[in-house]
Structure formats: C-alpha cells, structure tokens
Amino acid sequence: MAGGTARSGRRATSADVAREAGVSRSTVSFVLNGTKGQTIPEPTRQRVLEAAARLRYAPSAEARTLSRGRSDVVLLYQPPQLPMTADMGALVEFLAAEFAEAGLTAVTHPWSRKPDGDVLTAITPVAVIAWDLPDDAVTAMRHNGVRAVISLTAESDPVAQWIWGTRENGIARLQVERLLSAGHRRLGYARPHDARLAEASEMRLKALRQACAAHGLPAPVAVSIPGDGEGARPAADAVAAWRELVPAVTGVCAHDDVAALSVLAGLREHGLAAPADLAVIGAGDSPAARLAVPPLTMVAVDMLVTARHLVAAVTSLLDGRPVPAGPEVTQVIERHSV
Amino acid sequence: MAGGTARSGRRATSADVAREAGVSRSTVSFVLNGTKGQTIPEPTRQRVLEAAARLRYAPSAEARTLSRGRSDVVLLYQPPQLPMTADMGALVEFLAAEFAEAGLTAVTHPWSRKPDGDVLTAITPVAVIAWDLPDDAVTAMRHNGVRAVISLTAESDPVAQWIWGTRENGIARLQVERLLSAGHRRLGYARPHDARLAEASEMRLKALRQACAAHGLPAPVAVSIPGDGEGARPAADAVAAWRELVPAVTGVCAHDDVAALSVLAGLREHGLAAPADLAVIGAGDSPAARLAVPPLTMVAVDMLVTARHLVAAVTSLLDGRPVPAGPEVTQVIERHSV
C-alpha cells in the first residue's frame, strides 16, 4: 500500500465528472465551488456530487490557480538564521491553522542561503512571510505575482515595526522591569554565541538599552554565552566578567532559553547559583527552561496571538487595507531564577 | 529597448520575453530550459537571456507543472503528533537541501487534524512524506497524482520499516548497551508524558524490550515522566518507583531529551544525582541536553544521513526503482549522566 509507485490510469478531471453526471463542465464547476448567483436544481447537484465522489475527483490545484490568476498559498520562508525551537514550531502550527481559517494554505520552506533551486519556481504564493529578504528579492517577488510580502527586517514593513517595536521591546521591558522589581539595578545581557543569531541579538540589545534608560538604569553589559559546543568554561568566564565589575552586575537578561541555561551552567562552574548570586531571566519558553536548576523565570511570547496578528496583516495587505495595530504578546512566567 | 512591450500591471510571460527578444515562444522555452536536442545559435541565446533578465521574467510554476503533468514539489506532511525540536528542524533543513540537489522542492505543511482546508487543494506534490496517514488518504493521494507516498506508520512501507527496524532499534540497542557496559542490568524506560508521543513511545518500548532480551536482561520498567507542566513531583515519584524495586532499577533509557531532563529533575527532588544514584541516557540531542546537570549522555541520530536516505527513497520510488537499504544513523554521545 504505502511505498508503491505510480498508478497507470489518468486522474479524473472535471470533464470526466461532467460526462459521468451528464452535465456540462461549468455546471460541475458551479456546484463543486458552490458558486453563488447560480441556482442549481437539487437533483442535478446531487448527481454531480455523486459522480465526483465515485470518480474520487479532486480538482487540480495548478489549473485552478492558473485560471483564477491567483493562488491561495502563503509561503513561510524559513530563515537559516533561526534555529528551530518549540516556540517556532508552535508558531508555524498556529499560522497554518489561522491561515486555513482565512481560506489560505500556509506552507514553509527552509531557505538554505544558496539561491539555487528557488521555491518560487515550484510554487507561486500569493503572499510571503520572510525573515530577511534582500530588497531586490522583495521587488522581484512583487513583480512576479506575490501580492503581499512581509519582510521582518525591512524598516518600512509595518509588521517588522511591530516585531521590533512591540514584541522585542516587550521582551526587553518586561525582563528589565522584573529584575528591577527584585532590586537589581546593574544588569547584564547574555547574548547567544550562535553566529546565526547575531542580528537578532543586536536588536534585542538595542531594546534592552532603551528599557534600561527608561528606568534610569545604566546600559546592560552584553557578554557572549556559548550555547553550543561542550565547554561550560566560557560561560563561567562570562559570569566572572559580570561579577567582577564595579558595581557588579546582579541580574542578567538572557537572549533565549539556551542562553539562560548557559548562564546557569556558568554559575555552577563557580559553585554559585541563581538567583542568590546572580538573577537570570530568559525569553521564550521551553520544556528545558521549566526543568532547569533552578526553573527559569522567563518572558514568554504568546505564539497564538502572534500568529493571529500575522494572518490579519497578510489578509489586510491582500485586501488593500492597512495593516492593523499589533497586540501585546509578552508576559512574565514566574519561576525561580530571579 | 524594444519599447516597454510588457504591460506594466501584469507579470512578464514567456510571450513577452519572446517579443522582447524578437523570437518565438518555443525558442524562449528551449533556451530557458536548456532543452537538448535543440541547437540554438549563441547570439540568439544571449538575446533571449538578456530579454528575460530585463523583464525580470520568472516562469509560472503552475503553468509549467500543468503543462508538464508533473510538479516537483515534495510535501513534508508535518504531524501534529510530534512537538518541534531542534533535531526535527535540522532534518527539515537537510531535506530541503538534499531534495534541491535532486531537482525537487521540499515544502512542509503542519497537518492540523481537521481535514478542512486540505493542502492538496492548493498544491499538487509529486511526493508526500507523512507521519501517520489513514490508508484511504494514501490511496486518495495516489489516485490524484501523487507519485510516491511514504507513510511512516504503514507496516508495508519500506521507509517505515527502516525507521522502526533500524533507527528506533539503533537507539534502543545503543542505550541498553551503553548502560550495560556501565554495569547496569536492571533498566527503566522514561516515557514522555506528552500524549502526542504515545504511539512513538509504544514503538520505542518494544525496541527496548528486544534489545534487553538480546542481552539476557529483563524487560525495562516503563514509567511516565512529566515533560510538561510545572511540578517535578511526579518525576520524583517516578524515580522513587524505580529505586524501590527489588532489585532496583539503576539505569534509565529516556525517550528523548526532555524525558531525560525530567529524570534529572526527579532525582534532584530526592537530593540525588546522576549517574551515582541512577544512570540516565537520553535520545536525540539538543543544547539543553548539553547544558544539563550533569550533561546528558545521549544517543544521537544523524539527521543529515537520515535526510539523504529519505531523499534516496523518494527519488527511487519516483524512478520506479526499489528503495535502497537504510543506513545506520545512531551514535552514542558520551557526557556525564551514565
């Protein structure tokens, strides 16, 4: 059954259904698409439906979009920059569900940095959501039938503005405020060692600086933390760097769960622990953060709400309406590392 | 040059390119596709290429597949059963790259269990790789133009046989042997609490039983471990259950990294630690496993090799050749929890 090869017969077409039901192709099209403004007598309708079922008819996606001049595929252009996390997976799942609700089909394609074998040769999406797209790629897409392009790094993109202005700022603000409320006034930023995250890290740092300034705090001390490779040694060095400052850093904002875990590992190297010797607050959430020693206090991002906003943005763009204002999506999850 | 022949609103078509270059549509098709058996004079070729570039021409994916009668999209039907992990993300990335090498375009779609809004209405893939597909869905796909369907839960599927026969068995065998070589003869299995993993867990348990039997060991004692939710309490109970047995379980095979992390958390509740009080070996790998206390000894699965095998399987099926034998993909990563 599974694992076999092609069957020999041709797949049924709408013409086959029409013949089988003894009607014309347009009638078939009308009943199968529920076209309104057309009143089809019930018996005819039934005959068509039955014929379609009998023939196991499924319309050809290509022919449909070719003829309609517009597909209903939304491409999620997955960046090589971001390692896959449970959060990301959830986002994609929510996006698929919410787009389906809107009559669109979400599909992801990991972009491997080699321009070779472009997805767009194989699929013509009606909209694209991408992390980092060169400007000429954006115009090329637009030029080639993509009606809505959202680039999360383009300054002028309203969704990008939300990501950086609301989401990232929300994370930074909540991290700083939580630490502040625990009495920490000299803060650090644990930036991911992973080079792929350099750009995202830069943005976070900017947001953290702003958040600190807003509360009259000095800029956070940024230090790279190894999230990869074996050695906890560099993590220990990072912790030492913070603690040796005068005045010493007593609270750290971590870029993500892995960075937070690394800070904990670095503390352990010195025989120290959070929050007594250094408070740590992470971002994003994951099973590993829950199971850490101590369980990590995190700023979580609501992926369902995020997905809803992205879908709203895309549909608005497609309808020629302005992109709605973005919601707040961040929230502190209290655990024991602050 | 030849005077803005392409109407501005519409995207350029191959006819526009032909007009712009002063040749016929077929000539355009020939040079753009490098059709062999057709000798095109170099100057003509150049003119066509330049015209295409000038017009920013990109062929219409739909028209192409419609006309060729076969698309080059491979659909990765992502199961709602499996939470997204770094490993899975890597696999998808590798698959995309390897499929591209083979001239195919991999695309994922999270399957939301609601049959509504089927992807196949929007895309006609030439092949599908899915986790769990009802038999009738498989035949329906086959019937509707999908030339190769791989269902990872269908008994008769050669790839499924590899997954369970080689990959899962490899994980189980290496876990058992590693524990055995450290002197543990009474083993436990930490099964994930997450209900979505129930089926996968059942298969793993079966493989573990076989591996134990092969070494004359009693069957492993399976206990659920909470990977979700706050409380480490149930994890502590699980650990207690193992230790109170007579003879006591002294080594545990964890289903994945999260389950392994949970066992560590359970140990901590009792003031105990791995490996002294209970040895733990996980499966899969992740940053969190590296950063655990102690760093987790794991059986890792080589995702690149896995991806290559899947691609080979699909291309073989498409060419009507038998699926090649699957490679070994498992390996022990030594750290400090055994």
Add this chain to the structure above:
DNA sequence: CTGTTAGCGCCTTCAG
C-alpha cells in the same frame, strides 16, 4: 438555469 467559448502560461510535437 445550462452549455459553449475563450483564455490562464507553458511545453511539445510537428511543419517549414
């Protein structure tokens, strides 16, 4: 209300 007729953009014989 139903059937006929044109395309959608491309590929692929087949003549020239």
Add this chain to the structure above:
DNA sequence: CTGAAGGCGCTAACAG
C-alpha cells in the same frame, strides 16, 4: 534551427 498549433484542467464571461 525556428515558428505555428494543440493541449494540460480549470474558471469566467456570454449566449441560449
């Protein structure tokens, strides 16, 4: 070696 013509499966005007 190039151009003309037919068809892939479907939708959407337009007749009947």
